[in-house]
Amino acid sequence: MAITTIRDFFRMEAAGGVVLVIAAALAIWVANSPVAPYYQELLDVHLAIQAGALKIDKPLLLWINDGLMAVFFLLVGLEIKREFVRGELSRREQAILPFIAAIGGMLLPALIFTGLNLGAPSYLYGWAIPAATDIAFALTVLALLGSRVPLSLKVFLTAVAVIDDLGAIVIIAIFYTYELSLLSLALAGAALVGLVILNLCNVNKLAPYLILGFILWVCVLKSGVHATLAGVALAMAIPVREPKSGEESLLKRCEHGLHPWVAFGILPLFGFANAGVSFADIGWYKLADTLTLGIALGLFVGKQLGVFGATWLTCRAGIASQPEGASWAQVYGVAIICGIGFTMSLFIGGLAWPHTDYDAEVRLGVILGSVASAFIGAMVLLFAPPNRST
Template sequence: MALIWANAWPQSYQEVLHHTIGPSGPLHLDLSLEAWAKDGLLTVFFFVAGIELKREFVAGELRTPSAAALPVVAALCGVALPAIVFAVVNSGAGGHPGGWAIPTATDIAFALGVLAVVSSHLPSALRAFLLTLAVVDDLIAILIIAIFYSSGIKFWALGLSLAGLVLFWFLHRRGVHGWYLFVPLALVIWALMHESGVHATVAGVAMGLLLRCHREPGEDVSPGEHIEHLVRPLSAGVAVPLFALFAAGVTISPSALADVFTQAMPLGIVLGLLLGKSIGIFGGTWLAARFTRAELNPQLTWADLFAVSTLAGIGFTVSLLISELAFPKDAVLADRAKAAVLVGSLLCALVATVLLKLRNRHYRQLCEEEDRDSDGDGIPDIYEQDDPGWSAQRLREERA
């Protein structure tokens, strides 16, 4: 919708984008709709991401160092190599090295969505690895935004925002309930964080991390899980789509597409997503498994991992956000960066779909062989061989 609107009626799209609403005053909340989407709506998305992070640390793959080692190393390498690829491509004259962080992010929703569409026989461990990888990737992206894209820090506002977070944590730990208390407090924390110069989405992540995600005796779900269940539809159904509507509206033309593959900055983004992500995640995981005690999940093969590494190159929500933060005073460069994010993400989705389809077909054939019952006696043929032990061993080897 954003692409159609921005290309069919560009003037009206820009007018809506820059329409200002909100109260003025000491907190300067008279913002454009584009800024509200970037700083406001995405805070809801990052709030949910913060809860996911906390849950992974408490009860997920990140709760033990041995289980977390490979996904964490994969995420770190999957951030570092795209940034290096971008920096190399933009090292010459005419490059724009300031956009190095754009190809570093993985979009959890799109990546898991593609995997869900393609997968029917893929191991469940593949989804768990991708989810853990993407969650750690989000944490790194949040740190990048907080450290490299915050400027002109106002310490009085930052201090009051941190005090609000302490109050948020205290009330939550004391078992105080009531949205009418926490929602106004969250809005105040967000407004102060926005005024401080630190990107406002950091407030959402911080509040998500402060929620309790472990269950106490007598609880069916933890408070964090309950709140995530309530807020996720708002994030996935309203916040992210509206952000995309105001962020993804770039001009698409033959010359614009040519610029993506001929100019250093957008080309660095495309190569960072397509090559940097896949090689970084796969290579980092292989090196960690080769030279440390970390081991790949026995349900997975290296072919599975390469396919999901390519899938992790889909960078949409956070990459679009960083595109705007990297070039705040140059709308043309920001639009080129967004176009490159869309093209790179599409290429990664297509390549990953092909690779995952091949792996899915492989696992489907193994399942069919295991379940085949030629004589119809209700016992799979594999258990009726002369040497059942040999057949089981062969099946295990083929799956490996």
């Protein structure tokens, strides 16, 4: 059953990753075509919702990044909770290797980025951009390689990416929160208490959670904390226990219901809205800019060295075992693929500089680092010798 669940998850993420790749490529094409002005105008269109004194007025780009991405983070939160309660991360011996690998894969990219940008203080806000892994893109690459990649490595990559997402959530909450509204935070806290009460009372209907979840999202949006964190908080309150009637848990039903909408709708829309890099004003100097280099090298160099180095040291120290049936060359190939940071890297880049002229450097660095990681990682896995001892 566990293997079937992993394979179903893998197929969904991989298929969604293909759509995400197409959406990102389309965005780049549109941004460099005669319709580029209309693309930007579309993203700048303001949409407003008002109920009495409460008014939410944002451009379309922020409705995508603050609103729809909250649903993405809800799914991420559900996956994290499931993995830690019932899944691959529920036992210490299973969780220790991907946990240490994920920590290494977050620290080294951040150090490389920071080291390259010590002379540019305004760039340092982006230190967390190369610390992320895009699970949909990464699993797409593994799907294209088929049986050349052992299932244990697919599970390992999924676990690393889940822990990576958890780290990104913590980073966003701590380092990318600005002016706070205490009243909004208090109201958000009250909504969160209500969600916990629903959980403790074994409420297994979705509607009450969605109502309080929407209230929580509005309060968090107005509080100064990034609104997507409301999705994670809601996920933590969704019950993972099976009801007595023998039905699936509410968490599993929500996860299965959200997955296609996120994989084939929200993430491609986010990619289309955020990946549009215009090359019209980008010269060689942009490639040499330390912001671009810090992101690209952080993803391509920092991720592979951090993940592989932490994995190798952990196994050599006897703390954990090497992924079953995988050679060290194959582990290294997967470590390189962890440098595909696309979705979360672009998202954190938007949080680091919400209203600046650094969009081109951020997008260019993310795309260069992610594409290099995908191509080189795939080549290593394509030609890597299997583990002969199995």
